[in-house]
Amino acid sequence: MMNRGQYRTPSPLISRTSTVLFNSIEQLRETNAAMAAGDRWASTYGTHTTPTTAALEEILVAGEGGAGVELSPTGLAAITTAYVAMLKAGDHFLVTDSAYGPARRLADTVMAKMGVEVEYYDPLIGAGIAELIRPNTTAIWLESPGTHTFEVQDIPAIVAAARAVDHRVVTAIDNTWGSPGYLRPFDLGVDISVVALTKYWSGHSDVLAGATFANAELLPKVRDASTTLGMTLGGEDAFLLVRGSRTVDMRLAACGANGLEVAKRLEAHRRVGRVLHPALPSDPGYAIFKRDFHGTAGLFAFELLAPDGVSPSTAEQVDAFTDRLVALGHFGLGYSWGGYESLVMPARWSGITRLARPWTGGQLVRLNIGLESPDLVWADLAAALDADEQVAAEP
Numbered sequence: 001m002m003n004r005g006q007y008r009t010p011s012p013l014i015s016r017t018s019t020v021l022f023n024s025i026e027q028l029r030e031t032n033a034a035m036a037a038g039d040r041w042a043s044t045y046g047t048h049t050t051p052t053t054a055a056l057e058e059i060l061v062a063g064e065g066g067a068g069v070e071l072s073p074t075g076l077a078a079i080t081t082a083y084v085a086m087l088k089a090g091d092h093f094l095v096t097d098s099a100y101g102p103a104r105r106l107a108d109t110v111m112a113k114m115g116v117e118v119e120y121y122d123p124l125i126g127a128g129i130a131e132l133i134r135p136n137t138t139a140i141w142l143e144s145p146g147t148h149t150f151e152v153q154d155i156p157a158i159v160a161a162a163r164a165v166d167h168r169v170v171t172a173i174d175n176t177w178g179s180p181g182y183l184r185p186f187d188l189g190v191d192i193s194v195v196a197l198t199k200y201w202s203g204h205s206d207v208l209a210g211a212t213f214a215n216a217e218l219l220p221k222v223r224d225a226s227t228t229l230g231m232t233l234g235g236e237d238a239f240l241l242v243r244g245s246r247t248v249d250m251r252l253a254a255c256g257a258n259g260l261e262v263a264k265r266l267e268a269h270r271r272v273g274r275v276l277h278p279a280l281p282s283d284p285g286y287a288i289f290k291r292d293f294h295g296t297a298g299l300f301a302f303e304l305l306a307p308d309g310v311s312p313s314t315a316e317q318v319d320a321f322t323d324r325l326v327a328l329g330h331f332g333l334g335y336s337w338g339g340y341e342s343l344v345m346p347a348r349w350s351g352i353t354r355l356a357r358p359w360t361g362g363q364l365v366r367l368n369i370g371l372e373s374p375d376l377v378w379a380d381l382a383a384a385l386d387a388d389e390q391v392a393a394e395p
């Protein structure tokens, strides 16, 4: 047994476990009782917890809040856990139009097939959501800021509307952008918070994982959904997340500061239209952002203008700009974010789907600013923006 003796380490040992062995029926009985009482260090099987995942859970809950957390192999799997915990056939589910694309797909396909009626709402609806709540509305999904279009939602107003009706309406948020600590959903009355640990918590672009946090009332439902769905996280990924957690606050602060600096410089460039960054005073969500958030992440977007500095850019111009930028070396072209390295992705290649509030802005380019010096990152951006552009239109 590894726990014997005085061998202590700052990091947890990596448990690779399916089978847990018991010395006797008495010990099996005690372990089952401890699990039922909520002891996350007690486990009868590898899908439940291991010493590595139990250590990670403690760190995560300390960072995010809530009464507990369930781990899953991806952020999307953590969203699945939340949906299954909240919804059943016949329910009406309100989803922000700014939600992460695969979260929409999951609602529109699997949940719809199971008899859930999904309705998208304007992310800026605020207290107006009260008008959309029906007798069979059981859950509201938020994502703030939306991680493609960066609208800041009025979370307290939406929570208040959910609580003002006679029946229970659960609120749940994808808090990947604001975790840990920059948005504290449980302090604002949200019931469930989902975080793609793949992003900032991991921080090194080498782990896929998700977390579904819940308050004391919803935690039994989240635990039940997670167990029923077979959600779990392997020991090596859990170990890497513990390692990432040691620096996540500092990395997030640095990425946020670097990103804001780059965003400010972009705002002043003639080929840039709107910069969609909630921590810029020019952003329409700035007042709510200052009220509810404690810091900024390093992910935002901007509208690329045509070389004349006035008209919207074409899709071909966005692609040409992206290729120029990537060739300069400090930006990777990739879908993810939250890692140590800067990334670029034009929205036209990730897709913005809208039903409640059509997207009327120009061509968006999303940037994940990492830990590099903002001067280096800016030098590449400025060179790619300033370059002469002769792009043939697609036939």
Ligand SMILES: Cc1ncc(COP(=O)(O)O)c(C=O)c1O
Pocket (backbone or CB within 6 Å): 073, 074, 075, 076, 077, 100, 147, 174, 176, 177, 196, 197, 198, 208, 209, 210, 335, 336
């Ligand atoms: C806002 C947001 N939520 C959830 C996810 C899902 O995370 P994963 O890729 O680990 O499934 C992502 C991934 O891009 C995301 O951007």
